[in-house]
Amino acid sequence: MSKITIPFGPQHVALKEPENFMLVLEGEQIQGATVNLGYNHRGMEKAAEERTYLQDLYLIERVCGICSHSHTTCYITNVEELAKAETPKRALAIRTLVAELERVHSHLLWLGVAGYEMGFETLFMYTWRDREQVLDCLELLSGNRVHYSINTLGGVRRDVSAEQRAEVMKRIDYLVERTNYYIKLATEEPTIYARTSKVGMLPPEEALRRNAVGPTARASGIARDVRKDDPYLIYNELDFKVITHNTNDVFGRLVVRALELVESYKMIKQVLNNLPEGPIAVKVPMRIAPGEAVNHYEAPRGEDIHYLKSNGTDKPERLKVRAPTLANLQSVQYMLEGGWMADVPLVIAAIDPCMSCTDRAVVWDPKKGKKQTYGWEELRKMAIDQYKRRGVDFSRLG
C-alpha cells in the first residue's frame, strides 16, 4: 500500500490550538511523525521587559488560560525572592488552595477532552458539567473563573471568609463522590480500556531521555513532582502522595490524573481546615534590587520553570518562561511512531498540550513595514508553497 502524508493541524478538529503534526501513514499505521510549532507566538518575553513588575503579573497570567495561577505563582515567587519580601503564611496557604483548585479544574477538563478524543462523548459531557463546580469555587474565592488574579506582589488580593470555606468544602465533597465514579468508570469500562491500553507507549528510559514532565512522566513510573522534591508555598506541611503508574501508556496517564484529583481534594481540605491567621499581603517596593532567581512549579501539566533577572529598575531585565508542554512535546513524536492513526488525537491529548503556554512570541516583520493585502490567488499560492516545503503537494488541485 502506498504511503499517504496527512497534515494533522494547524487547523484540525482534534486540536484546540494551532500546532502541526505531519503524519506519514501506511494504511492505518504511522510510519513517521514530525512536530511543527510556533503558530501561536505572542512575544510575551519581550513584552515583559517593557513592563513593570506589577504589569507583568497580569501579562504572565495570560500566558495560558488554564494554568494561569501556575505561571503567576512561579513568577511572583521569583519577584518576592529578589525583593526579599516575607510573604505572609496566610497568603501562601491561599495560593496553595487556588493552585490545587486549578489542578482539579485542569484535570477534570483533561478527562473530558480525553473522553472526547476517544469518541466517548458522554464522559466529556459529564466531566465538564462537574468542572463547573470547581470553576464556581474559584469564582467564589477570587471573583474570576479563568484568570483568577488572586496573586499580587507580596501576597494575595482576597481573603477567604468562613462562609466561602464552607461553600468550597461542600462542593469538594460533591466532587469527591463524582471523581470516585469516574475512576470506577475509567478502570472498568471495556471500550475505554481498549482504546487507552498499550497506546502511546513511553517507557521510563525514554521518558527520562526526552525529559518528560508531570503526569506524562509519572505514568511511566517516574516519581517526579516539584511539590514533593523542592517544596514551595506550603506543600511541605501538607500530607499527600505522588501518584505514579507503571503501564507507560495513555491508560496510565488517565489513572494518574484521576488519582491526583483525589490527592488534590485531600490537600484542599487540609488547607481549608488549617488556614493560618494573619495578614494576607505585605508591601513590595516598586524597584527591585539587581539579582537573578529561578523557580519551578508543579503545574497541572508538569514542571513549569521561570527565570527572572532584575536590574534595579521597576522593570525586569529578562524573563524566561518554559511551560510543561514544550518539555513533553519531545516525547510525543516517539509515542506516535508505529501507532495507529486512530490513536493520534488521544496520544496528543494525553500530554494535555497547551500551545499558548508553549509559544509566546508575535510574528513581526519590520522590514515589510506596510500593510499587505493578499488576493485569493496569492494566498492560495503561499499555502501551496508552504505545504510543498513540507512534502505535501496540493498544486494539482488546480
Add this chain to the structure above:
Amino acid sequence: MDSIIPLAQILIFPGFLFLASYGMMLQWVDRKLCAVMQNRMGPPWFQPLADFIKLLAKEVIVPDEADNTMFRVLPYFALAAVMTAMVSIPVGEAALFSFQGDLVAVIYLLTIPTVTFFLAGWSSKSPYSTVGSMRVLTQLFAYEVPLMLSLIGPAILAGSWNIAEISSFFAAHPALIPAQLLGFLAAIIALQGKLERLPFDIPHAKNEIAGGQFTEYSGRLLDFFLLAVDMELVVGAALLNAVFLGGALGLTGAAAIVLFLAKTLAITFLLALLKVLMARIRIEQMINFCWKYLAPVAMAQVLFDIFLKYKLG
C-alpha cells in the same frame, strides 16, 4: 387511477415523503435521547429539518482534483438505493412490493449506500477522505457477515425468504420471538456498524480524520448523503422490526402503523443507548470484535433455529 395510487404510495406513504420525514424524526429522537442521557438539553424537534433546508441553500464545492461526475452522482445513488430497499419492508400491515427473496434484495440494496460512501470518499481524493473511505470498506467486511447471518436465522425458521411472510410467521407464533434474542442483539450491534454510529463511527471519526469520506462534500450533495443516512436508520429499524419482532403482529390499519412507529422508536432507543455507553473503538478492534464474537453469536442463532425448525417439524 390505477397508476396514481402506487405512485402516491411510492412518493408519499410509505415511500419517499414518509421515509424522509420519519428519518428526520428518528434523527431528532436519537439526538434528544442522547442529550437527555448525557445531561444536556438537546435540539428542538425541527432541528433536523432546519439543518436540511440550510444545507440545501449552501454552495456546492467540488474539488478540482475530484472526479466531477462521480462526485455529483453518488449521493443520489445512495438515496435511491435506500428508498428502493424500503419498498419491500412492511410499514403497517403490508409491504408495498413483496416477492419471494426480497430479504436478500433488501440486504443487497442496503449495501449500496455503503459502497457509495466508499466511492464518494475515494473520488474526493483528499487525504482524509481517502483514509475514511478505506475505513468504510474495511468496516463493511466486518459487520456485513454477522448482519446477514443474524437475518438468516428467522428466515430459516419461517421457511421463507420473503420479509412479509417472515413477519406473519412470527405474528402467528409469537412464542418464538423471544427465542431470537441472541440474533436480534447481534443484528442491533451490526446495524450500529452499518449506520456508522458510535462506537463504530470509525470511517468519519471527526477527531481523527475530520469528516472522513464526506470531508470534501458540501451543500446539497452532503445534504442528500446525510438524508440517506437518516433513511437508512428507518430502513434498518423497520427491517429488524419485520424480521425479528413480527411486524404488525396481525393488526391492521392505523393500529398497525402505530405499532410500527412504537417498535421502530424502541429500536432507535436501543441504538441511542449503545451510542451513549461506549467509546469509539479502533478499526482493527472492530474487525476482531465482529469476527470473533458477533459472527459466532449470529451463527449460534442460525444453528439453534435449524434445530428448532427440525423439532417443530
Add this chain to the structure above:
Amino acid sequence: MSEFEREEQIKADLEKHFKGSVSNALVQRKNRVWAEVETAKLPEVAAWLRAAGFEYLATVTGFDEGENLGAFYHITDTHVIINLKVKTPRATPVIPSVLAVYPGALSYERELEDMFGIRITGLPPGRRYPLPDDFPTDQYPLRKDWKFVQPAGEKEAK
C-alpha cells in the same frame, strides 16, 4: 554551611572536575546552584552532570549582556537546579549543542538560534522554531537592541 550540604558538595565536585573551566560557582540558597562554564566545555560538563543524576534539562534561557550574548542551562533532578552560564561574544556568537546529552534540548536550542542569533553547532537541520518561516533571518527579537516597529498603515492594538 552544613545547612546546604548537598549543594556545597555539587559545587565542590564541579570545581574539582573542571578545574579552570568552571568559575563563579555559588550556592544561592537551598536547592539553587549557579556556575559559569567555559563555552567549549559545556557539553562535557552537561554529560558529567547527567551522569551524576541531573537528568533533566529544564530549559535554556538566552540573554543579552551587551558585549556578550549567552545562555543559562537550567539542569535539575527536580530537587536541585543547577544553572550553568555560558557566554559568547556578540560578534561571533557560537555555543556547542548539548543535544547528544539531552535530546529534549532541541526546541530550546532552536529558540536560541531564532531569538538571539546564537549559532548552535551540532544542531540537526529542521524547521525553525519559534519564529515563522518568512521571518527575516537577520533579526533577533530578544536581543536588547531589537525594537518593535509599528509598520505604517497598521493601527496599534488597543
